[in-house]
Each structure stands twice: as structure tokens, then as C-alpha cells.
Amino acid sequence: METLNVIKKSIVITFASIILACGAETLAAIVFIPAFTAGWPVVGVPDYTINLQSDDEGLESGVIFGDESNHPTDADKQFNTLDGSFNGLNIEFTINRPNDVKMKYTGKMIPISDENHTIIRMELNSSEGALVLGSE
Template sequence: MQTLNLIKKSIVISFASIILACGAETLAAIVFIPAFAATWPVVGVNDYSIDLQPDANNKGVEFGVFNGAEINNPSGLYQANNMLSGSFNGLNIEFTIKRVNINNDLDTTFVKFTGKMTPVSDTDHNITKIELNSSSDGQLVLGFD
């Protein structure tokens, strides 16, 4: 029993030493809580954007889920606002867009995007760019100029 208590104390002391040695900024970087709720323009495509909106329970957390919409897909085949849902874990993000054909609502496709978010810095978790890939649609980059 005494050995177990000694191990617990050693772990606590080690963790406290790491915090003191590295500082709070490094610890904040280990647990990354992204801030990405916005309507994101698609880089290089006028009037095409992706709206990503976590609800109140999924803001200010390291991982969670969100909903949103694809707005004005440039192909002209789909509704102006196609719903999407997804998840994030740190800087990793993925979502699936439900694209409804404007001529035949039975012709619906689901397109999955996965990618990484780029923050301002290790301490400023506001996202500046989101780079995504889809096996069917290729690369999609979201960002502000």
C-alpha cells in the first residue's frame, strides 16, 4: 500500500513539475479548444461558403459536434443551402454534406470532408483556415483574407 501511495505522489509531483517547467501556454497547447464557429468562404470561389455552427454545449470544448450548411454550391445542381453535420477533435474536423438535387429531391448525395484547422497560434485558438479533402470532391479550403 505504501508503494502505491509513493507512486501516486511521484505522478502528482512530476505533473506539477512539468507545468512549472513548461508554463501554462504549453499546457494550453496540449489541450486545444478550437474557436471556429462562422460562415467560412471557400477560397477561390465567389459566393460559395460553408457555415459551421456548434451549439452552446459544443463551444469552448476540446471535441464535439456541430451542424451547418453548404451555401451556394457552384455546380448549380443542388439547393442553395445543403445541410451538413460533423465533429471535431482538437484541430481535426470532419463533416458530411447532404446535397439535395434541385430538379429531383430523391437524387440526394452525401459528401464527406475531413481535414485540419489552422489556428492563429498555440495560445490564440481562433481558426484562420480549414483545409479539407473529400474522395469525391477533392480539396476544399475555407478561410478569410
């Protein structure tokens, strides 16, 4: 019986040590499972939308695909396909634009909460600059 208690204590101490070593954000990213919606408005650019989809929705990591559409002033940013991946809260995708230009975006997905993994915002960066998807 005493051996069993020592084993239980060791497991609790090990798990607590992992949480402290990784930090809460890292641990949340390890167990995070995103939920996507299709159309993402680009903050600050009316009518410009990035459409994201995944056959791996509900999994911790997977592949995404979609397109960018409806840019109000830049014809090169309309109806271009994209593909990429996500892993926990991390996301990256490449938009395939005219003249063989490939624009890669990387960043973080922001969920409603640690318990509700519905994504409400994505904060991305590329060589074109920052791009925020979601509500203002």
C-alpha cells in the same frame, strides 16, 4: 524532504518524456479548444460559403452543424445541410446533397496561434478533392 524532491523530479521527467514522445503538434491538439465563426468562404470560389456552428464551442471536442450556400454555378451545392464533429484540430463533416448524395470532408483546422485558438483556415479533403475554407 529528499523524497519530495525525488517525486518532483520524476514528475518533471515524465512530463518531458511525454512531450518528446508525442511531439509538440500532438500535445497542442490534446489541449486545443477551437473557437468557430459562422460563415466560411471557400477559397477560389467567389460567393461560395460553408456555414459552421456548434453548441460545443469552447470545448476540446464536439458536434458541428450548418449548411453550404451561395455556390455561383452549381445548384447542387446550395442550401444543403451538414453535420459532423471536431476533436482538437481535426474536423470532419458530411454535406447532405440532392439525390441522397452524402459528401464527407475531413481535415485540419488552422488557428491564429497556439495561444489564440480562433480558427482562421480549414484544409479539407473529400472524394471531390481538396476544399480550403478561410482567407486566401
